[in-house]
Amino acid sequence: MILIAIVISLFGTIFGALIAMAVKRPTKDFIAWMLGFSSGVIACVVFLDLIPEVIKNRGIIFLSCYFIIGAAVFILIRILISNYDIKIGRMSVMTALAIMLHNFPEGVIMGIGLFSDSIIGIEMAIIIIMHDIPEGVALISSLMIDGHFKDKIGALLYVFITALPTTIGLLIGISMGNFKTSFLDMNFALAAGIMSYVCFVEMMPEAFSKGKNIKEIILSIIEGFLLSSLIILILH
Secondary structure: OHHHHHHHHHHHHHHHHHHHHOOOOOOHHHHHHHHHHHHHHHHHHHHHHHHHHHHHHHOHHHHHHHHHHHHHHHHHHHHHHHOOOOOOOHHHHHHHHHHHHHHHHHHHHHHHHHHOOOHHHHHHHHHHHHHHHHHHHHHHHHHHHHOOOOOHHHHHHHHHHHHHHHHHHHHHHHHHOOOOHHHHHHHHHHHHHHHHHHHHHHHHHHHHHHOOOHHHHHHHHHHHHHHHHHHHHHHO
16 A cells, blocks of 8 residues: 555656656747646646645635745745756756645645545545646756756656655655644645745746747646646545
8 A cells, every 4th residue: 555655656747757758859839838837737736725725724824924935945045046057957946846845745644644544645646646747747847948858867867856755745644644734734835935936937937938929828827727727626
């Protein structure tokens, strides 16, 4: 059971990356479309999943504090990154860190649900797979933007490392069986701030700068948002 859960925790992100990698020679317009679609998915996760969950459990003040902290931390990281020559690339690092922080509490909740024989564990497993597929696409999109997509093995290893926090959270949830909800809510609020920054400050502007057809980019954002909304509605 634990082995199956570990595979599930890694499957979504890697599968999404493989889908994105199936395009052998991605054009700038295709990269722009993927960035727009991925940013739409991320925006939906933030505004229809993370933020409502934190507000319901902790209130808007709790959310606002950690949301601002999350965004501020990433602004600081962005400034630090701009001063150093990072081989992976700025966009890749920002996207990966946002996804890693987002995935950890999801894994914890999944582990807790499996430990307690609750339906929550199964629901979270499905959510993780469905949400992580476009996140894998987003990771490969960021690698394309930064020009580090030539080494496919290295790209898959990078995606695998980014997906690991879900597995780590899963094992922690299973081993402890009980986790303070305040800690999970804090992680969700931080992730909301970070993912909002990555989405609206990094990915969307990059999509519009890469693509020539503004209408298609806007449509890709809407498509990503609607698809993620449909997944959330089905699973809830």
